[in-house]
Amino acid sequence: MTDTSSQAAVYDPAAVEDKWQRRWEEARTNSVDLQRAARPFYNLMMYPYPSAEGLHVGNVFAFVGSDIYGRYRRLCGYDVFEPIGFDAFGIHSENYALKVNTHPAELIPRNIARFRQQLRRVGLMVNWDHELSTTDPAYYKWTQWVFLQLYRSGMAVKKAAPVNWCPECKTVLANEQVIDGFCERHPETAVSQRFLEQWFFTITKYAQRLLDNLERIDWSDSTRMLQINWIGRSEGAELVFATPVAEPIRVFTTRPDTVFGATYVVLAPEHPLVETLTAAEQRGEVNAYRRTVAEMDIVARRIGSKDKTGVFTGAYARNPATGESVPIWIADYVLMEYGTGAIMAVPAHDERDFEFATAFDLPIVPVIEPDDSQELPYTGWDAKLVRSGQFDGTSCRAAVGAITQWLEGQSLGRGEVRYRLHDWCISRQRYWGPPIPIIYCDACGTVPVPEKDLPVLLPAVDDFRPDETGVSPLARVEEWYRVPCPQCGADARRETDVSDTFLDSGWYFLRYPSNDFDDRPFDAELTKKWLPVDTYIGGNEHAVLHLMYSRFLTMALHDLGHLDFEEPFTRFRAHGTIVKDGAKMSKSRGNVVIPDQHIAKWGADTFRMYLMFLGPYQEGGDFRDDGISGIRRFLDRVWAMVEEANGTGGSDEAWRKLHQTIRKVGTDIEGLRYNTAISAMMEYVNLLRGNMAGPAAKGLVEPLIVMLAPLAPHFAEECWERLAHDASVFEASWPDFDEALAREVEIEIVVQVNGKVRGRIQAAPGISEEDAVRVAAADPQVHKFLGNKEIRKTIYVKDRLVNLVV
RNA sequence: GCCCGGGUGGCGAAACGGCAGACGCAAGGGACUUAAAAUCCCUUGGGAAGUAAUUCCCGUGAGGGUUCGAAUCCCUCCCCGGGCACCA
16 A cells, blocks of 8 residues: 555545544544533444455445444534444354354454454444444343343243244244245245244233334334334224133134124134034044144245135034124134134135135125125125124224124123234344343242343353254253252253344444443443434344334333333434345345455445445445446546645635535435435536636635545545645534525526426526516517417416416 | 335436436547547437527326326326235
């Protein structure tokens, strides 16, 4: 690398960037004093998983977009805290370690070192003093602490449940990690169902709050929609179907208005009542069916054939509305995990029930009749009830409330809300994670590890391979899991599962400001000052994982008195994805963009700006190699302008354009419209170049450099220095926008005749409608189209347009 | 099937309901150069008329509608991307 950059006449990005990266570190330019900061602004980007492949262009896109915003806020006078860390525990890291047969404890520090170097090279305004890694015992001590808080309050529970088991990862997965029945990490491996004892966080208790708060937090709509869908709220009723045994069948339905058409009842095969209800002569068939279903894996059950199968139990239940006896069936299209695990089947008005009734020849009784007689099943709402006793003629919508109330009066039902959201399974039968801080004692039962004994260190073991047993590799480390019970001192054993990576990332933003403290997870005062996060930018792939879990944990910690806010991210924006040649980047497609290569060739600043110039930040873009030269040309021109800049002066037009540009660039960056912010600066530079023969006035160039600083920080620093400033450009402030100076002195008004453009007139801004119309009508070109017809109507849009209707 | 996005020149894309295509790439022409690269200047949605300045017509996935005026709003449909999905 050359070291003569400050004398060179041409822009040499490598030298400039190296110089400023050193300076920033020496002068601690990017560090903010968290205690003293007067205008705190917490600018967060999603910390990366430090993969062996190094920084991906998608990471760069995400981080740069966030960094630009942080740097902009800093220039606006905020004390911006922009931390970064590493999501280094978890299955991704561990699977890779297995693949290359190297211990993750050895790999991870290596990967992190490389990431750190790459992140520096990109020129992020990262406050390195607050870097964290989830694998650091000083961090995961507090991850375990979070678990204990939830455990104490009953929000962490151990229960046996059907869970997703990935035979490749050899661990259970959260529902959010199962994609179309396949493992998120192994797209070729079907997830199967196992019935295991697992630790769950009771996120479902917060379903309504997670939903309600979405209305009042400033998040990307796309992300909010994903969460709304995932929570899956359904309103309806729980209805009671009496049975010959003591316990009735409770069903959940969103269509209580159709209850008069319920001609049979279906239980999930796993439903506890099946055992007691099944008639003796049906027992053989029922048991056989239940066995088949139990052996079926989740794929076959969920996405496999939708052909309806099922078995009659031989028992009957009483329809609460009609009082009639209806047969009770079991079928795998009814899922135990949702609702009550039982449904009333209304074949005339539900597609699945219709299919099932057709297959097994069960009665189909229509109870709603649309005006134009439609085919069955009719599942719409725009119709009235028939064959429904006193409710005949009631509209469907009205009948929902009326029938629910009527049944409620007889204790046969009540209004009910259900959610699709499941409790969050956090147990992982793996090695590379924080051990769950629980001890099992024969005498005392389940005993939480006392907080003073945290962290429960992950033991260093050579053999960290998972196996088929369904227990963690830690279960093979006897000297580790055998411990005395913290309560009675008797021989006891540790929980050998580790926790999900998403528990690590569910609270990391709380730790950043406080990671100097080893005696508390987050300092009360610092947390009050810096949180919640002001702006969080990241990908929508985490909409229902990390972003949902973080909200839940924040709410839980709030309810337990640890935080005084319940939503962690005041403003969240989802960035788009970068694709290559119209397709997602992947190693198998061979279309992976390696950022380092482009940075080496063009410089980090050019690469940063080019990524932002590809398209709207929140939509992403298609990466192409051609086009990047345009950004470099632009920077070269600015560079030349800086070299020549001197004196004062400049045309009115140039000053006007400057102020218009300040306005546009500011509002564009605020709205993350980086592509148009860059265009605006290009237009300004084009105007300066075309506008004057000699060098540009310093006063016209300096604000441009400040505006460029968030996007091209090293470049801007170097230009700023060349413009004879001693301090960093980031000590400067965002240029003031002057409305008066931005105002045009003469404007062009479009003249339309019958909505078609027929001419243009020059006028002073603020011209009256009367004058504008008079001048417009007098324009010869316009006159041609008016002929001698009478003007019937005129439309005037102030300073923009006149439309003459003839 | 349901819920979000999106569809505009050769390409990436702009456009508070008001001049469609800003800005950039690529392409073509020119200047500089022995030459090339770099740089600088000009042209560039399609079609037609004119020696020309210029003018006219068509054009934002398709078809309807609202409006003085629609890429933008409404309805129907097609295609692409993402999410959910036997969820009662």
